[in-house]
Amino acid sequence: MHLVSIDIPTLALCRGLLLMLLSALLWFSMRYDRDVSGPGFWALGFALNGLAILTFLFDQPYLVPILNLTNHLATGLACCALLFGFWRFNLQPPQWGVLGVIAILPLIGLLISNDLGRNALLRVLFTASAQLVFYLALLQLLLKPFRAEIGQLFGWLRVLITLFLVFFAWQYGQIGARYLELQVDTPNVLYSGIFGIVSLMFTLTFAIACIALQLVRISAGFADSAMTDWLTGLLNRRGLSMLAEQDDARRHRDDSTSAVICFDIDHFKLVNDRFGHPAGDQVLKMLGSVIRSNIRGHDIAARQGGEEFSVVLVGGDESQAIQVAERIRQDFSTRSLSLGLALEEKLTVSAGVVQVVRDRTILQALDAADIALYAAKRAGRNRVVAASSLASASGR
Numbered sequence: 001m002h003l004v005s006i007d008i009p010t011l012a013l014c015r016g017l018l019l020m021l022l023s024a025l026l027w028f029s030m031r032y033d034r035d036v037s038g039p040g041f042w043a044l045g046f047a048l049n050g051l052a053i054l055t056f057l058f059d060q061p062y063l064v065p066i067l068n069l070t071n072h073l074a075t076g077l078a079c080c081a082l083l084f085g086f087w088r089f090n091l092q093p094p095q096w097g098v099l100g101v102i103a104i105l106p107l108i109g110l111l112i113s114n115d116l117g118r119n120a121l122l123r124v125l126f127t128a129s130a131q132l133v134f135y136l137a138l139l140q141l142l143l144k145p146f147r148a149e150i151g152q153l154f155g156w157l158r159v160l161i162t163l164f165l166v167f168f169a170w171q172y173g174q175i176g177a178r179y180l181e182l183q184v185d186t187p188n189v190l191y192s193g194i195f196g197i198v199s200l201m202f203t204l205t206f207a208i209a210c211i212a213l214q215l216v217r218i219s220a221g222f223a224d225s226a227m228t229d230w231l232t233g234l235l236n237r238r239g240l241s242m243l244a245e246q247d248d249a250r251r252h253r254d255d256s257t258s259a260v261i262c263f264d265i266d267h268f269k270l271v272n273d274r275f276g277h278p279a280g281d282q283v284l285k286m287l288g289s290v291i292r293s294n295i296r297g298h299d300i301a302a303r304q305g306g307e308e309f310s311v312v313l314v315g316g317d318e319s320q321a322i323q324v325a326e327r328i329r330q331d332f333s334t335r336s337l338s339l340g341l342a343l344e345e346k347l348t349v350s351a352g353v354v355q356v357v358r359d360r361t362i363l364q365a366l367d368a369a370d371i372a373l374y375a376a377k378r379a380g381r382n383r384v385v386a387a388s389s390l391a392s393a394s395g396r
C-alpha cells in the first residue's frame, strides 16, 4: 500500500539546488570574515554535495558509469571539505588519515562493485561507511568549541547529527541486510522515500547551522573589535571596563585581591614632534607588546587612550604589581633602542601601582594608580610608585 507518492528525481533536484543556494550564501558570508578558510571549505562541501545529488536526475544508461564516478568522487570530497572546514573553523589541526578514509572508501566501493559485478548495494554500503566515519569524526570535533559563543550551536548540531545517525543506521542496516540476502520484509519504496525526506531535511538544517555558526563567529568578531585597540591589539577603554566589571564580581565572590598598574610613556610628545606620528605609533605598539609579554594569560592589559596603558593583575597584590611594573619599565627602555630612533636618551615609562582594596572597584583603583603615576612623573619619571607609599608619606 502506498501512503505517499514520492518522486525521487524531484527530491534530488530540490535538494541539489537548495544545497547550491546555501553554498552560495556561505560564500557570500565570507566577505565579512577575516579568516575565510573554514566557511570556504563548507561552501565547497555543500556545492559538491549538491553536485553529487544532481547526478540522480539522469537515467540514460550510457551516462551511468560517469555519473557513478562523479557521484562517488563528489560525495567523498564533499565530506572531506566539510570536515576540513570544521577543523579550520575550530582552530584544530586536520587529521589527514580520517580524510583519506572518507575520500577513498566510496571509490573503493565503486571499483569493487564493478569488478565483482554483484550489485549496486556494495557500492552504496562503501559510500555509507565513509559517511559514517565523517559523522563520527564530526561528532567528536563538535565537543570542543573554540569559543563560548558557538558552544550552544555545537550542542544543537550534535543532537541533530545523532538523531540523523539513528535514521542512517536504520536505512543502511536494511540495505546491508539485503546485500547479505537476509529476509527483510519492508515496503522499500516508501521507506527509501521517507529516508530521502529525512536526509533532505537533515542536510538543509546542517547547511543552515553552518551559516548560523559563521554568523555567530562574525558577530563575535565585531564585538571583539569594538573592545580592542586598533593600534596595539590590547583592550580599549570599553573592553577594559567590561573585563574590570567581571573581575569586580569575581573578587566579591571569592573574597580575593587584584592589583592595577597605570603606565605612561615619558616625554612621548617629543617622539611625535621629532620623528612624526608613525614613529610614535611604533613606540606605542612596542609598549603594547612589552606589556603583553610580561603578564600572564588571564591578566588584563589595555590601552586606555593616547600613551596611557593599564594592566590588571588578576588575583595579584601590590608587591607582585611592583615587580611586574619594574620588569616592564626595564624591558621597555631596553627594547626602545631597537627602534633606532636617534634620541639622546633611552625611551622610558613611569608607572603607578595600587592594590584593589575590598569594596573598591577596578575603575576606582585605576584612578588611584593614576595619582601614583603622576607622583612618579613629578619625582623625575622612569620609575614605579605605589599608591600605598603616597598614603603613608602623606600620613606622616
Ligand SMILES: Nc1nc2c(ncn2[C@@H]2O[C@H](COP(=O)(O)OP(=O)(O)OP(=O)(O)O)[C@@H](O)[C@H]2O)c(=O)[nH]1
Pocket: 231, 264, 265, 266, 267, 268, 269, 270, 272, 276, 277, 278, 279, 280, 281, 284, 305, 306, 307, 377, 381
Ligand atoms: N603617535 C601617536 N601619538 C599619540 C597618540 N595618542 C596620543 N598621542 C600623543 O601623545 C602625546 C602625549 O603628550 P603629553 O600628554 O604632553 O605627555 P608626554 O609628552 O608623554 O609627557 P609626560 O607624560 O609628562 O612625560 C601627544 O603628543 C599626543 O599627540 C597615538 O595614537 N599615536
